Amino acid sequence: MALLFIWQPTTLWAAPSLASLQREIDQLRTVAAEKFEAANEATLKIKKLENETRNLRNKGSVAREKLDEVNKVLATIAVNSYKNLGLGQGLELLFSANPTQYLSDASSLKIVEARYARQSREFAVLKQRVAASVTLLEDRTAKLTAEKVILNREVAAAKLALATANKKLKALSKRDRERLLRAESLREKKILDNSKKYASSFKGDNSRGSIALRYALKQIGDIYVWGAAGPTRWDCSGLTMRAYQAAGVSLPHFSGAQIRYGKPVSYERLKPGDLLFYGIPNSHVSMYMGGGKMVQAPRPGKRVEVISVTRMFGSKPFVGARRI
Template sequence: MYRRILPCALVALAMAVGLMAPANAAPSLAEIQAKVRYLEEEATTAAEGAQEAKVKLIALTRTLNGIKAKAAVQGETLSALQKSLGTIAIEQYKAGGLGQSLELLFSSDPTLYLSSAGALDAISRRKSAQLRKYEAAQQRLSATTLTVNDKLALVVAAEKKFKAQSAKAQEKLAEAEALLSKLTKAERERLAKLAAQEEDADQANSQAAARALSGISGRAGIAIKYALKQIGDRYVFGSAGLVTWDCSGLTMRAYQAAGVSLPHSSAAQSRLGKQVSTKSLKPGDLLFYGRPVSHVGMYIGGGKMVHAPRSGSRVKITTSGSLGRKPLVGARRF
């Protein structure tokens, strides 16, 4: 009986103690540090969303400009056909049209009728052919105009998403700054020192791991070598070198050095190349994280990758498993 009552008593006691604890107890430095890091990661996720929207915006704008150029050419063609039809109408008017052909029919000179009738028939055929061309050109221009309007709507939507994601990223960083601003100067300095010590240790370990890496050839070897040279560089939203990076900017430039063109977006990169199983990874494969994809790193072998992690951090080598709340969701080979 006492064994059954004891746990209940302990729960009651714990609840009582909880009720007695200060309701607005100040968070510890460790809790603030964890919250700041969480906000920085949220900001990084939003920033990658902005990069994906930016890539789509650039592609849509390029397509829209191409369609507009096509519409301009079609408009010129339509104008030329209109002039051509006007010329034919003038020619037919000069030839006398139907009225003159009837006059010729009853003419006493059959030679004059035959020669003039042939000219009128040729003009009619030309007019009919040009009319068909004009109608077809008009339909093409109408269809192209509709396409322009559709693409323009997509461009506006992509631009809106880009701005919203960029604003969200800045908002998360502002939240982190607001948290830090509530600390005393001494507390802020202590947190900054702890963060710097952690990054310095990661950088030293990453550089040691990079020096030990060798024997990787081909495009993958060139890309890895490029990425490893950036160890210690700071993470900055939307940056693709040469002294600051975001995750997709680093992988984009690394593969650009190897002759492979990639977009500046982890989500966009995850749709390119050859899909490979995470169980059969090779050095140089790109690893993608999050649902939806919001981070990318480059596998270097031995269960490790080089990447630009998040705001407040630096390019480093880490294990290639899931990254906290961001699971490893796929890999691509280029």
């Protein structure tokens, strides 16, 4: 009886410890997924600003070239004026293939000179505006780059915490560790089996939403990987992006951007293919399947699955649905 008395508290203590550790790992994986989506947002914004900056630089280069061309024409006018040559009106002088030859046929120096002096001032102003815009965009890009560095640090911290939790798992006795892993494996197998059953039952039609949903359902069992968008690895917005790409719609790779596409749909009027968004700020997206189910790539350590739709995804509230 003494041995039994000593052994029982150990057993009672071990079970809560395993459950607590499992909750810690799950929570850390969820936090990591949120940070991953935030990093996706920063990447999109930086790419957009870099493209805008590049376009403005190109415009600035064209403006400078045009300004140089106008200045050369003005210099030619000044030389010809000094030589007292007869000049024509030359209203299209700036666009002439041979400005000097055009000037030799011109008849009104004052009109030409006034016109291109004004052109020169306008292009000078344009160049200043472009330079100011480029400076502004470069400043914003630098700020976003700094934000991305911070986000990457947070992601790294989440990964480190997750690794620490997994290290604790490995530090458990072999028996406890195997028991926890076995329970998790059985739980995931049940989810996967049910997901495949739900997927096989979906018929749908030829609508955009059904086409996207069929694509997403084909990915059931694929592993979650941050930043992945197929063909066998996905994060939440990568899955929905590719699903709608298969239906002929281009979406960005970020749930916070996808929520701005399509039209809003109430929770009570959901149809297959509608996108469901969770979190404030938005950090998760899934796809409604019908029958109160949704398909998603949930978080690190999980696979693409079909689960019941709820108004809360973990600690994240439902914030809206969109019909693409």
